[in-house]
Amino acid sequence: MTAAQYVYAIGRGFDQNGLAGLAGIDGAEVRLIAQRNVAAVVSVAPSDEAALRARLERLDDLAAIAGAHDAVVAALAARSVIAPLRLATIYQNEQRVRDMLRHRHEEFEELLDRLAGTVEVGVKLFVETRSPSRAAPSSSGRAYLHQLSRRHQRRDDDWRHAAAAAQKVDTALSAHALDRSQHRPQPAQLSGAAGHNVLNAAYLIPTGRVTEFSELAHRLAAQQPNMHVEVTGPWAPYSFAEPDIGGRS
Amino acid sequence: MTNPNPWLTSPRQASNSNLADVLERVLDKGLVIAGDIKICLLDIELLTIKLRLLVASVDKAKAMGIDWWEYDPSLSSRPQRQLLEENRQLREQISAAERTKEVSS
Numbered sequence: 276m277t278a279a280q281y282v283y284a285i286g287r288g289f290d291q292n293g294l295a296g297l298a299g300i301d302g303a304e305v306r307l308i309a310q311r312n313v314a315a316v317v318s319v320a321p322s323d324e325a326a327l328r329a330r331l332e333r334l335d336d337l338a339a340i341a342g343a344h345d346a347v348v349a350a351l352a353a354r355s356v357i358a359p360l361r362l363a364t365i366y367q368n369e370q371r372v373r374d375m376l377r378h379r380h381e382e383f384e385e386l387l388d389r390l391a392g393t394v395e396v397g398v399k400l401f402v403e404t405r406s407p408s409r410a411a412p413s414s415s416g417r418a419y420l421h422q423l424s425r426r427h428q429r430r431d432d433d434w435r436h437a438a439a440a441a442q443k444v445d446t447a448l449s450a451h452a453l454d455r456s457q458h459r460p461q462p463a464q465l466s467g468a469a470g471h472n473v474l475n476a477a478y479l480i481p482t483g484r485v486t487e488f489s490e491l492a493h494r495l496a497a498q499q500p501n502m503h504v505e506v507t508g509p510w511a512p513y514s515f516a517e518p519d520i521g522g523r524s
Numbered sequence: 525m526t527n528p529n530p531w532l533t534s535p536r537q538a539s540n541s542n543l544a545d546v547l548e549r550v551l552d553k554g555l556v557i558a559g560d561i562k563i564c565l566l567d568i569e570l571l572t573i574k575l576r577l578l579v580a581s582v583d584k585a586k587a588m589g590i591d592w593w594e595y596d597p598s599l600s601s602r603p604q605r606q607l608l609e610e611n612r613q614l615r616e617q618i619s620a621a622e623r624t625k626e627v628s629s
Contacts, residue, residue, distance in 0.1 A: 284555075285555065337547075338543055338546075338547075341543075341546050341547055341550045341551070342546065344550050345546050345549070345550060358555045359549075359550075359554045359555065360554050360555045360556075360557070361550065361551070361553070361554035361555065361556050362550040362551055362554070364556075364557065375557060379557070386555075397545060456553070458548050458552070458553075459548065459552075461544050461548075475548075477553075507545050510549060513549040513550070513553040513554045514549065514553040516553070516554055516555040517555065
């Protein structure tokens, strides 16, 4: 087979039945390319490379491709040990995938050992910011400036408190996690979530502890003033699928 | 408290993960294998992709006045050019202001 291969994940312990009927990007059939006990999860890549690049530039198409990628990854993660690949990783042909698996066999084994029996849980902490109190019309310029500086002072205080509170929750959650990874806070205008996202992190936890961990996150957030939490997952361990073992802080 | 298969009862089934959560994972995280890959995101200069947390279209975001990515060096190749342009404009304004001052004094 000479067709280009889109690679979703590297993994082991696959159950062939679990792959049956699984559709990837553009509905392509998902299959395995195995090399010893480690396999790449692939489907035939969209044939027009330029068109694919163009699609990745359009948000609606990008969302569909990302959704398909994640759907395959999530379906497999539920039944086997996998390391998800970043979106749009495409190899020239099947042989190149085999070569890659052979060259990196040990690395993949170590990575999969580390990820076995784990899932990723996302935790976002939001603080509700005080809406600036509609100030009574100031009697003088001086009073106005005073008011303005007080408002800025209050906002700075709010941020300091929020950051300290978020760190407290993060530290407590990290103590219950195998590993932790920081994500970029999501701008409120874009995510549509209420409040300011002060922490966006992912935690690697044992598979059986999802509910427990989620409850802990809710409990910890509830102890902080004006804070609410959003827990997502379980995800396949996207944020921990780095081959540099131990290189993560 | 332990559930052997968390995917079966996951909070995710309740779809509280939005597009931004998926995008930040598939675009920013996930294993990157260097080597002879044909396409990977690393070699695509994608403004759209780099708006990784975007849930609206780019046009809509711009209409909302959200253009932070254009000023974030990690998200855009443009800032260098923009900074130079801004620099040039500021210099022009300064020299114009100085000329005005000279005329009035």
